Amino acid sequence: MNRPATRSRANLAKGRKELQELIHTCDAIEQRKFNPFFLDVKLGVETLREYFPHWRKLEDHCLDAHTINKLSEVVRLQNTQLKFQSSALYADPEFVAKKIERMSEKRLSEVFLQGWHPLAELEQLTPEALTLALEYWNVLLPIQERWKRREYAVGKSPGTTSTETLTDLGIRGEEFSKQLRAMWNSLRAMYDRERKPVDYWRFVGGESYQETVRRAYLASFLITYGYARLHVEGDQMLLTPLDEPTEKASAGAVSFPIPIPKSK
Amino acid sequence: MPGAKGWELKLKLGRNYEQVLEQLNGLLSELDLEIMKVEELPSRETEKQAIPRAVDEARYVVRLKGTLGSKEAKMIGWRIDNLAALGASIAYLVSKQGKAPREDLEKILAHKFGRWKAVTLVDTFIRSGYLDEDDAGTTALGWRTRSEVDLRSLMTKMAEAKV
Numbered sequence: 271m272n273r274p275a276t277r278s279r280a281n282l283a284k285g286r287k288e289l290q291e292l293i294h295t296c297d298a299i300e301q302r303k304f305n306p307f308f309l310d311v312k313l314g315v316e317t318l319r320e321y322f323p324h325w326r327k328l329e330d331h332c333l334d335a336h337t338i339n340k341l342s343e344v345v346r347l348q349n350t351q352l353k354f355q356s357s358a359l360y361a362d363p364e365f366v367a368k369k370i371e372r373m374s375e376k377r378l379s380e381v382f383l384q385g386w387h388p389l390a391e392l393e394q395l396t397p398e399a400l401t402l403a404l405e406y407w408n409v410l411l412p413i414q415e416r417w418k419r420r421e422y423a424v425g426k427s428p429g430t431t432s433t434e435t436l437t438d439l440g441i442r443g444e445e446f447s448k449q450l451r452a453m454w455n456s457l458r459a460m461y462d463r464e465r466k467p468v469d470y471w472r473f474v475g476g477e478s479y480q481e482t483v484r485r486a487y488l489a490s491f492l493i494t495y496g497y498a499r500l501h502v503e504g505d506q507m508l509l510t511p512l513d514e515p516t517e518k519a520s521a522g523a524v525s526f527p528i529p530i531p532k533s534k
Numbered sequence: 535m536p537g538a539k540g541w542e543l544k545l546k547l548g549r550n551y552e553q554v555l556e557q558l559n560g561l562l563s564e565l566d567l568e569i570m571k572v573e574e575l576p577s578r579e580t581e582k583q584a585i586p587r588a589v590d591e592a593r594y595v596v597r598l599k600g601t602l603g604s605k606e607a608k609m610i611g612w613r614i615d616n617l618a619a620l621g622a623s624i625a626y627l628v629s630k631q632g633k634a635p636r637e638d639l640e641k642i643l644a645h646k647f648g649r650w651k652a653v654t655l656v657d658t659f660i661r662s663g664y665l666d667e668d669d670a671g672t673t674a675l676g677w678r679t680r681s682e683v684d685l686r687s688l689m690t691k692m693a694e695a696k697v
Contacts, residue, residue, distance in 0.1 A: 382621025
């Protein structure tokens with residue numbers, strides 16, 4: 271009992287698939303991927319005729335109409351191609367591609383120049399342009415006025431501070447140099463005592479976390495400015511003090527970030 | 535875009551603007567210039583619905599009547615290889631009835647000028663109006679090619695050219 275219905279469903283599915291394929295081919299032809307005569311329009315129309323009596327749903331009828339529309343576009347392109355082939359402009363694309371490939375750049379440019387008539391263009395001030403410029407000028411505010419508006423975006427002006435504040439912050443040159451020297455002397459003392467490179471974490475470790483961070487900060491300057499050398503051996507980072515510091519950042523220096531965990 | 539549309543000229547010069555243009559053409563020919571009438575291409579919708587083109591929609595431009603030599607072309611800022619690529623692109627598109635997928639055009643140019651240069655050249659030609667590109671990536675002859683290039687002459691010379 272169900273066999274005819276199943277066959278009909280299969281037939282419908284086959285019909286939809288064929289129409290979709292037809293639409294894809296028409297699209298490719300429209301996009302100039304294939305020659306318009308690649309598609310046998312007559313066969314396409316016969317396919318439409320074959321399945322038309324089976325369509326019941328609106329979507330199927332829409333698909334049918336869409337396919338007709340696409341086929342008519344292909345017929346239009348075939349017509350254009352025939353007209354084009356009968357005109358003087360017709361040249362086989364393969365032939366042109368081969369010619370382009372074989373001709374030298376100079377010869378190609380010469381051929382193009384023989385058919386090229388560049389446009390002439392004249393640029394000049396017109397009374398209308400001058401009127402526009404004058405109107406703009408008249409409404410333009412003086413430059414001081416325009417700058418005033420920008421003051422809202424300006425940040426806090428530079429201020430002054432005392433040398434004591436800078437010293438307290440550890441920014442002032444002399445104080446900072448003293449701290450560096452003290453660190454360097456401490457590293458040298460440890461190195462002389464142990465007669466081997468000093469473990470980085472043992473050297474920077476302080477009584478509190480803040481102290482450790484401060485010592486690590488100073489140690490980074492010792493390394494950058496040539497007071498000490500940092501080298502890694504396995505999991506261990508070692509510091510070796512240098513006898514004659516360069517006091518200058520070396521040109522080939524690379525950044526080596528060391529995170530300081532709370533446990534240190 | 536350079537030039538003026540027919541309706542603009544009609545507004546400024548009156549109904550007989552075509553006669554005025556003819557006289558101007560006579561004067562310009564002494565300077566080796568000419569007036570060229572460029573028909574606007576109908577849009578796909580207009581073409582499908584067979585809507586007649588509006589009167590006076592054509593654009594009139596002034597262009598060089600004669601042609602340039604290689605040295606003159608260089609003097610106005612063109613490189614010989616770029617001119618060769620432009621000629622090749624236009625000839626190829628004409629052979630494909632004025633339209634071709636951009637990748638096909640780039641492939642043709644890449645054989646001669648290298649992959650990266652081909653891409654840059656197509657971009658340059660699109661920017662300067664010699665070629666057009668739609669959303670589907672199809673390239674076509676642009677307004678400037680239709681105004682400046684004698685396609686018939688280009689295709690004939692191309693067919694005649696000795697390799």
